[in-house]
Amino acid sequence: MGEGIVIGIVIFTLATFLGFELIQRVPPTLHTPLMSGSNAISGITVVGALVVAGGGFGWISTVFGVGAVAFAMMNVVGGYAVTDRMLRMFKKDGGER
Amino acid sequence: MIPHLVAELGYLVASACFIIGLKRLGSPATAPAGNRLSAWGMLLAVVVTLLAGGVVSWTGIIAGIVLGGGLGLWMARAVQMTAMPQMVALFNGFGGAASVLVAGAEFLKAELAGEALPASTGITIQLSILIGAVTFTGSLVAWAKLQEVLTGRPITFPLQKVLNAALLLGVIGLGAYQVATPDAFLGPFYAVLAAALLLGVLLVIPIGGADMPVVIALLTSFSGIAAAMTGFVIDNHVLIIAGALVGSSGIILTRIMCKAMNRSLGNVLFGAFGAAGPSAGGAAVEGLTVRSVSLEDAAVQLAYARSVIVVPGYGLAVAQAQHAVRELAELIEKNGGEVRYAIHPVAGRMPGHMNVLLAEANVPYDRLYDMDAVNDQFEQADVALVIGANDVVNPAARSDPSSPIYGMPILDVDKARSVIVMKRSMNPGFAGIENALFYHPRTAMLFGDAKGSLTGLIGEIKGL
Incomplete structure (x- = not known):
């Protein structure tokens, strides 16, 4: 295990720095879509949920897993869909985007 | 079924989609394409997972996808733009709940099989449950305040902070006990879960309605960190990367909102601003x-x-x-x-x-x-x-x-x-x-x- 967790911490730290750099460049006008888009991305937990729900680890795991899949999918589908809906509203002067 | 290496590369491509998608959110002109790219990345991550061979039974998965996806799509279409804060609050909570359930399932699976988990996995499971559960109930309270189901005024009672600190210490103590003793006794597991759920409620109820923007931004960050912790539990890097990106986005927005109100985060969380009611200066x-x-x-x-x-x-x-x-x-x-x-x-x-x-x-x-x-x-x-x-x-x-x-x-x-x-x-x-x-x-x-x-x-x- 030792090495896996160290690699994980390295990735987490680098991704956090990358996140700070990227998100500081998002203009305030897009901060609401940024938040709903972040909701969608945090739905990545669906990856873990799918394995728990369909891995055949007994009924408790299946119940937890199906619940997790449903919660995460609400974030994924709802988050991306509402972000798209909002971003389509942003038009430049003259009507084009 | 696809080989492990291919799956890992698929997750890497998905992570790149998330990163480029966030980069394109740098301008309203490129943002819609960025959001779609991010969504393709998510689809890729899901497909890779389904093909990677861990899945043996499909009924539950299909039920979860149809139920969650359908509800999510309906909410996204029906929500009024004035109600976006409530919706983001709910989604933060769902993210937290998903992390709790995945980490909880991993824990129960190992406990019931009498397997000893490595200490690092044990710790990240406890962290996923703590952060995820606080995010879940905290977000539900934030939603209720924004929706005006609950009063927007701070709800305070004597010794509130002492109780919160005691709950947090209790969670940490019981969590450490569970990491140290891998037996099939599930009392502490449910106690940690219950205490963390209660802590989420207690942390948000003393915060006034006007401060909810800060709270939602902070809970967005928590939902990301919870996802990253779950990534540690199941040893999956795409969760760690995506969770870290969401975590940093929430932190930046929290900081911006605090600055705009000239308040420190500590003052927002523990100051019970507005509790005394209208006061100063005619x-x-x-x-x-x-x-x-x-x-x-x-x-x-x-x-x-x-x-x-x-x-x-x-x-x-x-x-x-x-x-x-x-x-x-x-x-x-x-x-x-x-x-x-x-x-x-x-x-x-x-x-x-x-x-x-x-x-x-x-x-x-x-x-x-x-x-x-x-x-x-x-x-x-x-x-x-x-x-x-x-x-x-x-x-x-x-x-x-x-x-x-x-x-x-x-x-x-x-x-x-x-x-x-x-x-x-x-x-x-x-x-x-x-x-x-x-x-x-x-x-x-x-x-x-x-x-x-x-x-x-x-x-x-x-x-x-």
Whole structure:
């Protein structure tokens, strides 16, 4: 295990720095879509949920897993869909985007 | 079934999609494509997982996907733009719940099989459950406050902070016990879960409704960190990367909102701001008079203005007057004037909320200016038109050290050549603070409902 967790911490730290750099460049006008888009991305937990729900680890795991899949999918589908809906509203002067 | 290496590369591509998607959120022109790219990345991650061979039974998965996806799509289509803060709050909570369930399932699986988990996995499972559960119930309380199911006023009781600290210590103690002793006794597991769920509620109920933007941003961050912790539990890097990105986005937005209110995060979380109710300061404005303006005079002033800066507050959205303001702006532009919008970071109910509300009313985004970009423009503005905004234009924040909002960055509306404030009455705003702007010699008050006044102005200007 030792090495896996160290690699994980390295990735987490680098991704956090990358996140700070990227998100500081998002203009305030897009901060609401940024938040709903972040909701969608945090739905990545669906990856873990799918394995728990369909891995055949007994009924408790299946119940937890199906619940997790449903919660995460609400974030994924709802988050991306509402972000798209909002971003389509942003038009430049003259009507084009 | 695809080999492990291919699956790992698939997850790497998905991570790249998330990163490039966030980068494209740097401009409204590229943002829609960025969001779609991010969504493709998510689809890829799901497909890779389904093909990687861990899945043996499909019924539960299909049920979860159909149920969650269907509900999510329905919510995304049905939600009103004014209700976006509630929706983001709910989604934060769902993210937390998903992390709790995945980490909990991993824990139960190992416990029931009598397997000893490595200490690092044990710790990250406990962290996933703690952070995820706090995010879940905390977000539900935030949702209830925003939806006004719960009172927006802080709910406090004696020894609240002591109880919170005791709960947190209890969770840490029981969590450590579980990491140290891998037996099949599940009492501590459920105790940790229950205590963390309760802690989420207790942490958010003492926070006032006006501070919810900060709380939602912070909970967004928590939901990301919970996802990253779950990534450690199941040893999956795409969860760690995506979770870290969301975590940092939430932290940046939290910081921006705190700065815009001139408050520290500690003060927002533990200060119970607004608990005492309306208090300070009528003294400064006693003896001063308010000048009110008729619809006709305001219309003439706006029709012949060369440069108008509109300062929208949440009152504009409450009155559903965004479309009317855009129509008024188009008339002023037709008469040769220039119209810009000055957006304070806390103008809406969440970061960037007012921008979305105006975009929905077809206001072009290049007319929307942040506080820093617009503040030195007020001196050249013929008219500053304040609609439903109050504290964010109160000059006391600059000049009166005794004011509760002293030090908060504001829009320098009082520097404009003339100011028209649209307001229902002289009742003080949410924070209960008198606003010296209303008594300023260059300020004229246009009393009435924002939508009614705007429609009136539009009619008057058309008739000129």
